[in-house]
Amino acid sequence: MSRSIKKGPFVDIKLLKKIEGKKPSGSSAIKTWARRSQISPEMVGFTFAVHNGKSFIDVIVSEEMVGHRLGEFSPTKKFIRHGGKMQKELEVKKQEADIAAAKAAKAPADKK
Numbered sequence: 001m002s003r004s005i006k007k008g009p010f011v012d013i014k015l016l017k018k019i020e021g022k023k024p025s026g027s028s029a030i031k032t033w034a035r036r037s038q039i040s041p042e043m044v045g046f047t048f049a050v051h052n053g054k055s056f057i058d059v060i061v062s063e064e065m066v067g068h069r070l071g072e073f074s075p076t077k078k079f080i081r082h083g084g085k086m087q088k089e090l091e092v093k094k095q096e097a098d099i100a101a102a103k104a105a106k107a108p109a110d111k112k
Helices: 013-019 085-111
Strands: 030-032 047-051 056-060
Touching (some): 013 030
Antiparallel strands (some): 047 056
16 A cells, blocks of 8 residues: 655665765665665665664665665565475486586597
């Protein structure tokens, strides 16, 4: 749900104080836990270290990101893979193909 135009975009006050008076290119990553803060035009060029619940992920803000939230660029969940017999068979075939390609690349090099 969008925020009303009357209220304007939400940006954490502490986050604004951290970027106030700094130059975008000359500063190190700014640590923040404010994932819900929207990216404003003043933040373009800064690097934010956004907390994802476990660690900090560096996010370099560009013009295309304005209007989005900081948390959108710091994923909290890591996709492992879908399980099952078919998936394992596909992985085995891929490994065999990689090994065969490596052997084929090595064979012409040995002949020289």
